[in-house]
Amino acid sequence: MLTRKIFRYDNSTDAFVTWSTNLANSKIHSDVYSISYGVAESYLAGYSIANSFNTEILKVCAMGVTVLAASGDDGAAGYRHRSSATSSCAYDPLFPATSPYVTTVGATMGVETGSEEVACATDGGALITTGGGFSTLFPSFSQQKAVVKKYLQTPPTKAYPGYSTTGRGYPDVSLAGHNYLIVDGGLLYRVDGTSASTPTVAGMITLINAARRAAGLSTVGWLNPALYASGGSFANDITSGNNKCTSSACCLQGFYTAPGWDPVTGFGSVDFTKLYDLLVHTPTSAPSLHLSSVPTLPPTASQRKPVSPSVAPTSVPSLRKTSAPSKSMPSQSHPVTPTTLPTRAAARLPTKKPTSKPVQLPSRSPTKPPKRTTPK
Amino acid sequence: MPYKHISSEAIYFRSSVYEIPSTLTEHVFAIYNIMELPFLNYENRFQGNYRRTLIEDGDLTSSLFGYITPAALNSFYNIFTNQGNSLTSQTIYSAVGQYFSSDDLAIFQFYFEIPWHPVDLDVNSRDQPSQCNDNPNNCGESNLDLQYIMSIAQNTTTSIM
Numbered sequence: 001m002l003t004r005k006i007f008r009y010d011n012s013t014d015a016f017v018t019w020s021t022n023l024a025n026s027k028i029h030s031d032v033y034s035i036s037y038g039v040a041e042s043y044l045a046g047y048s049i050a051n052s053f054n055t056e057i058l059k060v061c062a063m064g065v066t067v068l069a070a071s072g073d074d075g076a077a078g079y080r081h082r083s084s085a086t087s088s089c090a091y092d093p094l095f096p097a098t099s100p101y102v103t104t105v106g107a108t109m110g111v112e113t114g115s116e117e118v119a120c121a122t123d124g125g126a127l128i129t130t131g132g133g134f135s136t137l138f139p140s141f142s143q144q145k146a147v148v149k150k151y152l153q154t155p156p157t158k159a160y161p162g163y164s165t166t167g168r169g170y171p172d173v174s175l176a177g178h179n180y181l182i183v184d185g186g187l188l189y190r191v192d193g194t195s196a197s198t199p200t201v202a203g204m205i206t207l208i209n210a211a212r213r214a215a216g217l218s219t220v221g222w223l224n225p226a227l228y229a230s231g232g233s234f235a236n237d238i239t240s241g242n243n244k245c246t247s248s249a250c251c252l253q254g255f256y257t258a259p260g261w262d263p264v265t266g267f268g269s270v271d272f273t274k275l276y277d278l279l280v281h282t283p284t285s286a287p288s289l290h291l292s293s294v295p296t297l298p299p300t301a302s303q304r305k306p307v308s309p310s311v312a313p314t315s316v317p318s319l320r321k322t323s324a325p326s327k328s329m330p331s332q333s334h335p336v337t338p339t340t341l342p343t344r345a346a347a348r349l350p351t352k353k354p355t356s357k358p359v360q361l362p363s364r365s366p367t368k369p370p371k372r373t374t375p376k
Numbered sequence: 377m378p379y380k381h382i383s384s385e386a387i388y389f390r391s392s393v394y395e396i397p398s399t400l401t402e403h404v405f406a407i408y409n410i411m412e413l414p415f416l417n418y419e420n421r422f423q424g425n426y427r428r429t430l431i432e433d434g435d436l437t438s439s440l441f442g443y444i445t446p447a448a449l450n451s452f453y454n455i456f457t458n459q460g461n462s463l464t465s466q467t468i469y470s471a472v473g474q475y476f477s478s479d480d481l482a483i484f485q486f487y488f489e490i491p492w493h494p495v496d497l498d499v500n501s502r503d504q505p506s507q508c509n510d511n512p513n514n515c516g517e518s519n520l521d522l523q524y525i526m527s528i529a530q531n532t533t534t535s536i537m
Contacts, residue, residue, distance in 0.1 A: 030467035070425040127427035185512030193426030199521040203528025213463035273454040
């Protein structure tokens with residue numbers, strides 16, 4: 001039987017759709033894809049771009065592929081409000097973090113110093129604030145509705161109005177996202193971001209896929225149904241923090257963490273051993289794609305419509321930003337937008353013969369794993 | 377929203393949303409010639425999600441206390457193995473204009489005592505160490521992604537596309 005509608009999609013400019021379409025059409029896939037990018041939903045008023053992405057990702061999920069995306073670094077308000085005055089922020093979710101077929105990863109902090117793991121936020125001394133909230137484009141998927149409903153009915157602190165109460169809540173999980181060490185251009189940097197949390201969780205899923213494949217099982221595929229069915233038993237529940245700031249300002253808009261799932265850290269940070277047990281050792285938990293539970297596509301017109309605040313305050317309360325960095329933070333902890341070349345001296349990395357002067361990092365790849373010496 | 381073509385001066389109308397009445401749906405077989413026009417300044421709207429600061433000489437202590445490393449992640453999150461296998465695979469999405477450095481990856485793996493493993497498949501020829509050396513802003517996102525996904529899941533086919 002022929003389909004009733006045919007949409008000819010001719011667009012080579014949308015990166016996500018092009019990527020997802022190529023992915024769905026490819027005969028060879030990776031089992032896990034990690035996306036550290038996003039675009040504000042407010043830029044996707046056409047909806048079709050986001051919907052096309054979802055359609056393609058749904059196809060690859062059905063083939064056993066897991067797609068993870070970063071929840072964003074600018075709180076609930078999103079990057080378009082990065083420099084907004086407090087009174088002019090708005091909720092602006094990030095896509096594809098809001099895609100129901102993507103497992104979205106937020107960021108925490110505290111792990112690096114052995115202190116309590118809390119939501120990663122600039123008002124706690126980080127360079128970013130973990131993104132989260134509710135989609136204005138996509139409804140909450142069936143497996144998620146119960147936890148979203150619970151959060152909205154009993155939030156720890158009532159959020160400023162203006163967010164969708166029916167949209168897909170995100171993130172789904174979290175992981176440390178503060179003070180990662182990376183090598184870039186031969187120099188050592190410390191990095192904050194859900195871009196750090198996401199590939200780390202992706203690596204965990206790859207390890208689980210490796211174990212499942214070795215046991216003769218399928219890959220985990222679309223992960224969200226299994227995560228929500230577990231009730232978050234695999235997670236370290238994060239109950240401190242909020243996402244009311246962006247990476248450089250603070251807003252009225254934002255949510256607070258709560259016991260269980262919340263739109264700041266999802267179920268919490270991933271305990272690998274517990275997730276491994278859930279997805280590898282529990283036969284009945286093997287994820288599967290339940291098409292009957294897939295959100296209806298496309299959503300109704302009302303679901304597509306960005307939500308306006310239902311209650312507008314007549315005066316804007318003042319917001320006191322606590323900007324004192326934690327004691328463990330280096331003094332150079334201000335947000336740095338990487339637009340210029342570094343001008344400061346690079347840190348020394350260990351060499352076989354440490355010297356008292358900064359050393360030049362090797363400029364070529366070793367041809368084989370070199371033997372490491374103890375750092376100075 | 378109307379647009380006039382520069383040379384032909386033909387008028388085109390752009391709409392961010394279109395629908396057909398539900399009463400017609402039953403009778404519509406196909407809709408042709410629908411074009412998706414690009415967003416203006418789309419790339420500017422496409423955001424990576426990281427911020428960074430250069431580590432200056434003296435900031436690091438030998439214990440690396442206060443920083444996240446692959447070992448710290450393994451310890452805190454109970455990652456009891458980093459051994460993937462050849463039966464599975466993983467990929468990093470990389471935006472247009474982003475590169476990575478196999479040299480940086482090798483240094484990272486050396487420094488953190490991770491078995492050397494280069495990227496197995498570089499779909500769009502993103503491995504451009506000179507780009508990273510000239511301006512690390514060109515590589516930060518992909519370097520971060522690759523260094524950590526490959527430190528958590530080792531011995532696994534890893535791609536960037």
